[in-house]
Amino acid sequence: MRDLSTPDAPGLPYGMAFEGEATINGNYTLKGRLMGTLRLPASATLFVAGEGSAEGSLQAGNAVIAGEVEGTIDCGAGAVEFEPSARCTVRVKYRELTIARGAAVDAELQQTSATDA
Amino acid sequence: MHEDSAWAVSTGFVRVVPPNAVMRGTLSASQPQRILIEGTFSGRMLLPGSTVLIAAAADVDAELIEASHVIVHGRSTGLIRSGELEIGATANVEGSLQYATNLVVAAGAILRASIHGPSAVTVPIAATTPNSTDR
DSSP states (O other): OOOOOOTTSOEEOTTEEEEEEEEOSSOEEESSEEEEEEEOOTTOEEEEOTTOEEEEEEEOSEEEEOSEEEEEEEEEEEEEEEOTTOEEEEEEEEEEEEEOTTOEEEEEEEEOOTTTO | OOOOHHHHHHTTOEEEEOTTOEEEEEEEESSOOEEEEOSEEEEEEEEEEEEEEEOTTOEEEEEEEEEEEEEESSEEEEEEEEEEEEEOTTOEEEEEEEEEEEEEEOTTOEEEEEEEOOOOOSSOHHHHOGGGGTO
């Protein structure tokens, strides 16, 4: 699967936690722990790495989830991909959805169409 | 003092608050980190053992920044408590600065702050004076 965690990619590193609200103007990688709200623009991709976790509300153009998420994922105009290592209890709004074999996903799904976005 | 974000990233800083980002809350770390702030942050940074670099374009309103090393090139208001503290020439700092070992302020920096240096001498001067044992 794609790896968005290049050395200069913005993100929360392993061993760090953020609790609060964040609005990021581009791609973002969670290797640490987020509690709260994270918003990315429709053009951006959120990557939750295998060691990363989030509890709260995530909004992005697209999301690639390899870690733990509990809460909501809103990618109503884009794609959500759950990697084999994903462990999630979520409500998901998406246009395209991929769940890889091995992913542990407990979800309420809401698919949007091009006319919804 | 370095103030270029590209240099910071090349030396291992992580872009936790990238340009144009807005983050409000608490950042904490369970292990030493090198953290680059390029956007807007308000709240607390509880980062003992870590280095925090506030880039020239960054805007930080800190209830508290606690780290082992803080480098400021941008705008910062609030309380900074650090072992080593560097204020760059482009910095605009307002608030309270507390440092344990070293403070460096570059010419050109705008500083409206109270400064509190090392509060205690950990080793009595007499004990470290070579001649003191010769008497």
